[in-house]
Amino acid sequence: MPSFQLQDYVQLFVSGLSTGAIYVLIALGLITIYNVTGVINLAQGEFVMLGAMLAVALIRLHLPLALSALGAILAVALFGGLVHRLTILPARQAPDVALIIITIGTAIAIRGAALFIWGTMPRGLPEFSPGAPIAIGGAVLSRQRLWIMGTAAGVLLLLYLFFEHTLLGKAVRACSINRQAAELIGVDAHTMGTLAYVLGAALSAIGGIVIAPLTLVSYDMGLMLGLKGFVVAIMGSLTRAPAAVVGGLLLGVLEAFVSGLWASGFKDGIAFLVLFALLLVRTVPWQDLWRRPV
DSSP: OOOOOOHHEEEEEEHHHHHHHHHHHHHHHHHHHHHHOOOOOOOOHHHHHHHHHHHHHHHHHOOOOHHHHHHHHHHHHHHHHHHIIIIIOOOOOTHHHHHHHHHHHHHHHHHHHHHHHHHHHOOOOSSOOSSSOOOEEEEEHHHHHHHHHHHHHHHHHHHHHHHOHHHHHHHHHHHHOOOOHHHHHTTTTTHHHHHHHHHHEEEEHHHHHHHGGGGOOOOOTTHHHHHHHHHHHHHHTTHHHHHHHHHHHHHHHHHHHHHHTTTGHHHHHHHHHHHHHHHHHHHHHHHTTTOOOO
8 A cells, every 4th residue: 555645645535525525416315305205216327328428419519618517417307307307207106126127228328319419428517617727725626626516505505495495395295295185285296206217317417417527428417326326325325414414425435445545446335335335224123132031
């Protein structure tokens, strides 16, 4: 193991926070969809890929970066609502397992369409603020990582304001708390479900766009990101957004330290070890293991 100094640990920590912020955005979209519709959307990672791919495509049409990003987010958000209307809503009476299989099939279909349209050639997105890295507390960060953390913080603030201080946001929350009671007071649960898909898709698209300048964009980039977002959502029990925020940041930091101090090849396995540990803790009746048979 190489010798590390304090600034190296700070570097890994801050880099991990920026990576964890992406997981948080994906997980919050998944939690929003699950709370309102009761569906675990395993196609969430494909919305990440679509956001990045569409932003690259619009950039190649010589549109400004900001306009390309906004257009990609809106397009993916509308596509998310369309996915809910065409795939989930018609099968709303189906068992939960069937709905999960539908989301898996949706993910495969989206990935296949992206492969057909854009091919296997990776693409790049320019940094939002080109320039030399910035030194912060002994760490040297690219400007894009600062954009990632700032964007994630801004999105969290906007989500808080939306759910706490708008009538539409409170209607979405009402459906997530008690769907039948919300319908009794006049809330259209189906519309709120579509809105949840719109918000979830938009959050993932934002994550895909802000991370795109740090990595090449390809048709299959959403697979691993979606799985890690799912792990973070599980860390929040699929219902608690604050716990998911903390869990996502911790997962990003943990991956950064494993990659920097041990080997980068083990980084992607950390999320699945965390998932296995969570499922083990929550499903095994540990209290019964210590009881003696009567």
